Amino acid sequence: MERCRMVFSGSGGQGVITAAIILAEAAVLHEGLVAVQSQSYGPEARGGATRSDVIVADSAIRYPKVIQPNVLVCLTQQAYGKFYSMIRPGGLLVTDSRYVKLEKKVDARQVELPMHASVMERIGKGIVLNICMLGAVIGLTKLVKGESIMKVLEKQIPKQFLEMNRKALELGAELVKDIKVC
Amino acid sequence: MERCRMVFSGSGGQGVITAAIILAEAAVLHEGLVAVQSQSYGPEARGGATRSDVIVADSAIRYPKVIQPNVLVCLTQQAYGKFYSMIRPGGLLVTDSRYVKLEKKVDARQVELPMHASVMERIGKGIVLNICMLGAVIGLTKLVKGESIMKVLEKQIPKQFLEMNRKALELGAELVKDIKVC
Numbered sequence: 001m002e003r004c005r006m007v008f009s010g011s012g013g014q015g016v017i018t019a020a021i022i023l024a025e026a027a028v029l030h031e032g033l034v035a036v037q038s039q040s041y042g043p044e045a046r047g048g049a050t051r052s053d054v055i056v057a058d059s060a061i062r063y064p065k066v067i068q069p070n071v072l073v074c075l076t077q078q079a080y081g082k083f084y085s086m087i088r089p090g091g092l093l094v095t096d097s098r099y100v101k102l103e104k105k106v107d108a109r110q111v112e113l114p115m116h117a118s119v120m121e122r123i124g125k126g127i128v129l130n131i132c133m134l135g136a137v138i139g140l141t142k143l144v145k146g147e148s149i150m151k152v153l154e155k156q157i158p159k160q161f162l163e164m165n166r167k168a169l170e171l172g173a174e175l176v177k178d179i180k181v182c
Numbered sequence: 183m184e185r186c187r188m189v190f191s192g193s194g195g196q197g198v199i200t201a202a203i204i205l206a207e208a209a210v211l212h213e214g215l216v217a218v219q220s221q222s223y224g225p226e227a228r229g230g231a232t233r234s235d236v237i238v239a240d241s242a243i244r245y246p247k248v249i250q251p252n253v254l255v256c257l258t259q260q261a262y263g264k265f266y267s268m269i270r271p272g273g274l275l276v277t278d279s280r281y282v283k284l285e286k287k288v289d290a291r292q293v294e295l296p297m298h299a300s301v302m303e304r305i306g307k308g309i310v311l312n313i314c315m316l317g318a319v320i321g322l323t324k325l326v327k328g329e330s331i332m333k334v335l336e337k338q339i340p341k342q343f344l345e346m347n348r349k350a351l352e353l354g355a356e357l358v359k360d361i362k363v364c
Contacts, residue, residue, distance in 0.1 A: 028224075034224050036221070036222045039219045041219075046210070064220055
């Protein structure tokens with residue numbers, strides 16, 4: 001497999017760190033891959049846009065920080081404004097279509113998805129937006145299976161919330177099912 | 183300040199990743215420092231001992247992975263067996279006195295603390311063991327103030343759990359109050 005370097009960005013409380021950790025654990029514990037997940041906080045962290053990095057590969061990862069992501073997800077306009085320029089040429093930029101207005105030219109495939117609107121309409125709980133985002137990311141990249149994500153969630157969250165998370169994951173996959181990345 | 187490189191280790195579910203993220207956010211958002219927090223998962227992650235790294239500094243951090251921690255916390259025997267040898271000479275090794283039997287010689291100050299036993303006796307909820315551990319770590323290192331940790335928790339957890347977390351943090355500080363590190 002090609003090494004997949006991802007950055008998930010948004011505002012604090014949208015769960016981008018949690019999403020990155022879940023993805024890393026799914027890859028390592030259930031798909032035999034290796035992963036590094038990190039947060040770097042500098043003075044700019046006090047601004048508002050949060051960023052979380054995850055690298056998934058099938059061989060040792062030497063440098064754990066993402067410089068140029070293959071996949072960049074931006075859930076807010078502020079995160080987009082701050083991070084859009086780091087996308088790897090030929091990469092994939094995923095944005096929330098309600099919260100991000102695309103203003104910049106990038107050498108990457110841009111995918112606008114109504115993640116927040118769909119989560120609110122179909123599930124009614126904004127808290128699973130990050131899981132819907134994960135569903136979209138794995139739907140686009142085929143990086144790990146949805147069931148591997150669910151296995152991680154089954155160990156980490158109370159039973160009564162599992163169904164809601166499963167719906168959010170499937171919703172994300174559904175949003176991208178007709179989108180060809182290559 | 184000296185750069186502080188820390189590794190928190192234990193078993194999955196003990197919250198060592200959460201503790202590292204809370205510490206990093208407290209340092210950055212409330213103390214004007216910079217921080218990097220990461221998880222590296224290789225094939226050994228499928229074994230059982232979980233590890234989480236955090237570096238806190240007052241100037242840019244170039245390499246985000248911890249090779250030799252100044253502070254190594256081990257909450258289980260398995261984590262201790264796996265990670266004890268990485269401690270930086272002259273560093274600080276903190277273990278849970280019920281769950282870890284010290285068997286190895288290390289060139290570091292060893293501090294055994296009854297964290298789990300005290301949490302169970304005084305609070306009765308094992309889930310805040312990681313916060314007690316954080317209280318002990320910041321009590322020993324003076325890296326960030328307890329109130330900075332509380333500010334992060336106030337934003338992240340439901341109100342009804344705040345008091346329990348505050349107690350756990352204070353309990354950790356109390357366990358180390360007579361321990362001189364230097």
